[in-house]
Amino acid sequence: VALAKIPTIRELYKAGVLKAVDAAKHAPNPALLDRVSLYQGDITRLEVDSIVNAANRSLLGGSPPLFDGAIHAAAGPSLLEECRTLDGCDTGDAKITKGYDLPSRHIIHTVGPVYSSSKAEEKAQQLASCYQTSLQLAVKNSLKHIAFPSISTGIYGYPVKDATHIALDVVRKFLDSEGGGKLERTIFVVWSDADKAVYESLIPYYFPPD
Numbered sequence: 001v002a003l004a005k006i007p008t009i010r011e012l013y014k015a016g017v018l019k020a021v022d023a024a025k026h027a028p029n030p031a032l033l034d035r036v037s038l039y040q041g042d043i044t045r046l047e048v049d050s051i052v053n054a055a056n057r058s059l060l061g062g063s064p065p066l067f068d069g070a071i072h073a074a075a076g077p078s079l080l081e082e083c084r085t086l087d088g089c090d091t092g093d094a095k096i097t098k099g100y101d102l103p104s105r106h107i108i109h110t111v112g113p114v115y116s117s118s119k120a121e122e123k124a125q126q127l128a129s130c131y132q133t134s135l136q137l138a139v140k141n142s143l144k145h146i147a148f149p150s151i152s153t154g155i156y157g158y159p160v161k162d163a164t165h166i167a168l169d170v171v172r173k174f175l176d177s178e179g180g181g182k183l184e185r186t187i188f189v190v191w192s193d194a195d196k197a198v199y200e201s202l203i204p205y206y207f208p209p210d
């Protein structure tokens with residue numbers, strides 16, 4: 001899927017998919033409407049500079065049908081070879097590899113927290129750190145696009161609404177910051193209809209229309 005085929009949130013407002021809300025959490029920043037996308041589908045098919053893998057700490061791939069396994073399957077065995085040299089990754093941190101057989105040039109592997117309601121504050125900080133370190137890594141490597149899946153909300157059990165607030169908040173603040181100016185497109189990739197509905201309802205709070 002070429003970047004040109006991935007709708008920006010400006011286009012989604014125009015199409016009526018996204019609707020303005022009364023109590024937006026951030027002031028409108030019209031430039032950002034062209035630099036953020038919501039896309040439903042398979043992240044491994046995107047022709048972009050980087051996609052993010054919701055990895056585990058070994059970085060050696062989960063077994064299918066896990067998302068991590070899907071990335072390794074699509075990227076081919078050379079990915080595992082490079083991952084073996086990385087010595088794993090801590091929760092909340094991120095490491096970059098080449099994309100190999102993927103249409104994406106790079107893969108940013110980040111390790112989300114396994115959710116626990118009794119440690120909600122710590123888990124929230126770790127999840128925010130996944131998004132933050134992935135964005136920083138993309139900019140550090142001069143990458144212009146980054147596509148995120150909904151980190152930790154699958155088998156790691158993070159409540160989707162809470163996780164989406166964190167994802168949107170970190171990305172909005174990063175794009176407002178100096179380093180964020182170098183990222184031309186940030187894509188939120190959702191798989192399920194339910195997750196898509198959550199992103200559609202929350203995006204207008206963080207990226208209000210102009």
Ligand code: ADP
Nearest residue numbers: 042043054067149150151152153154155156191
């Ligand atoms: P985690 O271990 O971080 O919870 P999962 O592997 O369970 O990660 O998946 C994270 C999210 O990615 C889930 O919402 C899942 O539905 C979604 N997902 C699964 N496959 C794909 C895919 N090919 N493209 C984009 N998102 C996907």
